[in-house]
Amino acid sequence: MSSAPGSQTTASESVELTMDGHDILFPKLPYDMKQRVQGATNNAELQEFVNSATRMRDQMRINGCKDAFGDNYDKIRALAGDIKQHTLDNLDYYIEQFIDNATAAGTNVHYAADAEEANAICKEICQKHNAKLVVKSKSMVTEETNLVHELEAIGVETIETDLGEYILQLDHDAPSHLVTPMIHKNRASVGRAFARELGVEYTDDPGELTKIARRVLRDKYRQADIGMSGGNFMIADSGSVCICTNEGNGRLCTSVPPVHIAYIGIEKMIPSRKHLPVFLKLLSRSAIGSPITVYNHIMTGPKRNAEPDGPQEQHIILIDNGRTEVLKPETREMLRCIRCGACLNSCPVYRKVGGHSYGSVYPGPIGALLTPVFKGLANYKDLPYASSLCGACYEACPVKINIPKYLIQLRSDLIGGKHDKFTDRVFFKLWSFSLKKAWMYRLAGKMAGVFLRLRNKGVKNKNPYLNRGWVEKVPGPAAGWTEKRDLVTPPTKDFRSWWDEHQKSKGGK
Amino acid sequence: MTRSTRESFLSRLHKPLGRTSTITNVPTPPEVDESIARLVQPDDDLFAVFCEKAAATGMKVHQVTGDSLYETITARLREENVRKLSVSMNDPMATESAIKSAGFELHDWKAVPGKDGLDAQFDLDAGITDVHNAIAETGSLICQSGSSHTRGMSLIVPWHLAIVKKSQIMPDLIDFWNDRSSLSPDQMPASIAIITGPSKTADIEGVLITGVHGPAMVDVFVVEDQ
Amino acid sequence: MKIDLFITCLADSYYPRTGIAVVKILEHLGHEVRFPREQTCCGQPMFNTGYKDDTRTIAKKMIDVFEDSDIVVTPSGSCAAMIHENYEVLFENDPVYLKKAKALAAKTHEFILFLTDVLKLNLTDLGVQWKGKATYHYSCHLRGIGVEGGGAKVVDVIKQVNGLEYVQIDKPEQCCGFGGTFAMKYPQISGTMVEDKVNCIKDTQADYVICNDAGCTMNISGSCQRAGHEVKFITLAEIIAEGLGLLEVENV
Structure with missing residues (x-):
């Protein structure tokens, strides 16, 4: 895989060379998915990359979960799903309990209705402390609010410290996966970005590249005025925030700088500390198959007086930004998501198109649900249809979100809102009408058969129940089919004909 | 722009939940069914399970006795050419004098107070701490912050050496959180770190690298007779 | 009954x-x-x-x-x-x-x-005898009807057929890309998915693909036809009927 700088176009570059990170996640609306899909499906290298990485992680999930839970795997997913659903059903209660407990522990709790308000609060805290440098750990909600760009715009240098996110930031790229954000990039592109942006000698050795990042970032932790994090879980009965990382950057961001700000979506709540182990057991296993993330950092308030280190000030910004829209009963289940990425890894579509094809912060099956609800169904009409409904995501989800069911619901909502094509509507109306009576259904089938057999390029079988042929190109709504494969024609006789003969022969006996 | 208040923010939640104010009766969340969620039983051989699981995470596990502890630690320090290190301020198992007499330079917490003391942790080669608990299920170390426990010593130093007493090993994460769940928010340690292995990343092409931000090495000394 | x-x-x-x-x-x-x-x-x-x-x-x-x-x-x-x-x-x-x-x-x-x-039958006991080298396509809808163990369970049934040489396919759990209208709306994605499946079928060197869902069969066989890969598609029902002498063995 390794190559000299500039010798070959990398997966990510050939797809998105002309975009900067922001446009990848915030495309022009309404979003046209097909264009990026075209780029991704024509990019064999990207596909090979994403395909093998996701398949490997999916297998690791299955092995890790089966090893640990055995026959209880399904039951613990149901339990985790029930706990999350219960929390969402009573979210007002738990948010209030959380606010009271976090405040009692000395945390400043803030409320942000949307991205703008969240960033305004954050900027005020930065300005109050005259902050010049912010180090942050990985957080999807900060991607939603476009925080890094906004802080940089007011002159606060803001550094992503998760290795993958750091590389993406250096290379003006954007995350394409919830857990492994640079799954679409290869080592050569990292080497080139480091050489260009950090002035180091080119290397594409992952170990060396990691060492370089470590060296640069350690100084940043020491100098930072503010550390930022997201939050994997909020615990209502103690007012604690839990963040889970493997690299340790999350712990450093929340331990070394004198001020800690956490950006957290309201759906990250769980009722109590007793519920936390269920999720710690499932999160990392679902993501990468390992029993638990290396660092689980549970923070309750700022450092106590006698403590030698730790942030003196802690702020938690509770963020809505469209979540209360999803909280309505019809879509509430979608908010159970704990961002493990298992649905992405298991998804045959994600494996082919990569995360950037989804045109938003949340890619993959869960993104195809959340994005249209967050950002307007009319803006993301393509997403709910970008699935073969195979159900692999539902099987992988640690909180049992019935993703296929909700994809169909969104499709139905699109049709209810008359967002479907007129020709599709007519086609399905006629088809449905023909199914009302068996004779119409049979007639329509016969007509289709005649039409197809006219275009058929040869039959190899004499049996009237097997003499199917093949069509290379059809017009109309099925044109997409023959773009990629031949269309089979029906044989000359259908099952009903045989049944009639069969009954006759039995009657004759 | 008018800012959201606690009240206005909560009212945003009430609407989709179909009510006008927060429910007053305490909701009953689902119980954690231990027959499903528990992975290690209290009567399992916790010591053996812990050692096995901890080693599987990439930590070096040493089974020692109170007598062999110092010798094992100092041998490891020599092996890794450690120059300067720190020992937790509570001086677990009186390790400090043993380390000092073996000729290693020790960080003096009292001499460099405040932010400088914190900063000094970046220049150490290693840090020795005790733990508050250990978890057999996952091979995890629990390090809580406190007046004599910095966060940096299990985090900033490139090498973390942890002393675990056999009696501190709990079977399952469930046991640890049951134990901590009666503390009020202000009694909770400001920081509880559940540490399971050296710092890891696989962000570049899925190649596993240890020691990206946190310690690249973690040694665990499990003391059997304490 | x-x-x-x-x-x-x-x-x-x-x-x-x-x-x-x-x-x-x-x-x-x-x-x-x-x-x-x-x-x-x-x-x-x-x-x-x-x-x-x-x-x-x-x-x-x-x-x-x-x-x-x-x-x-x-x-x-x-x-x-x-x-x-x-x-x-x-x-x-x-x-x-x-x-x-x-x-x-x-x-x-x-x-x-x-x-x-329901009938608790075992194909070996039933005396199903059939000759051929076959692989099996795990239909996604096995998930929808809650089959414990998914395709693996059907594979166990297939292996009960005497004389059948079973070859395991790679990436069995991966969807073939049919998905009904998905194949029409996203031919590029669906197309690369089914190409992947066809390659896995080629690797098995099987003469037959056992496929019990007509939608998957239309998709995968159509793609095999386009790719020029000659392989026969058959349902397990047809194999059983042939194997019991109820249907003539034919070129399917």
Whole structure:
């Protein structure tokens, strides 16, 4: 895989060379998915990359979960799903309990209705402390609010410290996966970005590249005025925030700088500390198959007086930004998501198109649900249809979100809102009408058969129940089919004909 | 722009939940069914399970006795050419004098107070701490912050050496959180770190690298007779 | 027992031999098979595309047609899954049909599962003898009808056939990319998915692909045809019927 700088176009570059990170996640609306899909499906290298990485992680999930839970795997997913659903059903209660407990522990709790308000609060805290440098750990909600760009715009240098996110930031790229954000990039592109942006000698050795990042970032932790994090879980009965990382950057961001700000979506709540182990057991296993993330950092308030280190000030910004829209009963289940990425890894579509094809912060099956609800169904009409409904995501989800069911619901909502094509509507109306009576259904089938057999390029079988042929190109709504494969024609006789003969022969006996 | 208040923010939640104010009766969340969620039983051989699981995470596990502890630690320090290190301020198992007499330079917490003391942790080669608990299920170390426990010593130093007493090993994460769940928010340690292995990343092409931000090495000394 | 056959629209028009096999096997086992002639389609294509109202009309017809049946058997996992999973969703606000929908779901069985789980048959004991080198495509709808162990369970059944040389396919759990209208709306994605599947089939060097869902068969066989890969597609029902001498062994 390794190559000299500039010798070959990398997966990510050939797809998105002309975009900067922001446009990848915030495309022009309404979003046209097909264009990026075209780029991704024509990019064999990207596909090979994403395909093998996701398949490997999916297998690791299955092995890790089966090893640990055995026959209880399904039951613990149901339990985790029930706990999350219960929390969402009573979210007002738990948010209030959380606010009271976090405040009692000395945390400043803030409320942000949307991205703008969240960033305004954050900027005020930065300005109050005259902050010049912010180090942050990985957080999807900060991607939603476009925080890094906004802080940089007011002159606060803001550094992503998760290795993958750091590389993406250096290379003006954007995350394409919830857990492994640079799954679409290869080592050569990292080497080139480091050489260009950090002035180091080119290397594409992952170990060396990691060492370089470590060296640069350690100084940043020491100098930072503010550390930022997201939050994997909020615990209502103690007012604690839990963040889970493997690299340790999350712990450093929340331990070394004198001020800690956490950006957290309201759906990250769980009722109590007793519920936390269920999720710690499932999160990392679902993501990468390992029993638990290396660092689980549970923070309750700022450092106590006698403590030698730790942030003196802690702020938690509770963020809505469209979540209360999803909280309505019809879509509430979608908010159970704990961002493990298992649905992405298991998804045959994600494996082919990569995360950037989804045109938003949340890619993959869960993104195809959340994005249209967050950002307007009319803006993301393509997403709910970008699935073969195979159900692999539902099987992988640690909180049992019935993703296929909700994809169909969104499709139905699109049709209810008359967002479907007129020709599709007519086609399905006629088809449905023909199914009302068996004779119409049979007639329509016969007509289709005649039409197809006219275009058929040869039959190899004499049996009237097997003499199917093949069509290379059809017009109309099925044109997409023959773009990629031949269309089979029906044989000359259908099952009903045989049944009639069969009954006759039995009657004759 | 008018800012959201606690009240206005909560009212945003009430609407989709179909009510006008927060429910007053305490909701009953689902119980954690231990027959499903528990992975290690209290009567399992916790010591053996812990050692096995901890080693599987990439930590070096040493089974020692109170007598062999110092010798094992100092041998490891020599092996890794450690120059300067720190020992937790509570001086677990009186390790400090043993380390000092073996000729290693020790960080003096009292001499460099405040932010400088914190900063000094970046220049150490290693840090020795005790733990508050250990978890057999996952091979995890629990390090809580406190007046004599910095966060940096299990985090900033490139090498973390942890002393675990056999009696501190709990079977399952469930046991640890049951134990901590009666503390009020202000009694909770400001920081509880559940540490399971050296710092890891696989962000570049899925190649596993240890020691990206946190310690690249973690040694665990499990003391059997304490 | 009296068994009513739900043939499904694809098997009726495109793969009638599967239906023939099912009838012959069930009759061979001594059951009375009936074919309610007013049946058409389960409505899955409309439902999956989001046309819920249209689907409801079709589903009502299905429910009415099979209302008096004791047992409904269908050779398609995906149509069985439609009845099992989605009919209830359609009639959430119609208590009369919700009850009927649940009743239909309870008595509807995919053919292979009917043999193994209801009739508790073992193909070896039954004396199924069939020669050929075959692999098996794990249909996604095994998930929809809640098959414990998914495709692996069907593989165990396939291995009960005497003389059949079974070859395991790589990436068995990966969807072939059919997904109904998905194949038409996203030909690029669906196309790369099915190409992946065809490559895995090629690697098995099998002469037959056992595929029990007509939708998957149309997709994968169409792609094999386009790629010039010669392999025969057959259902397990056809293999059993051939293997019991109920159907002539033919070039499928």
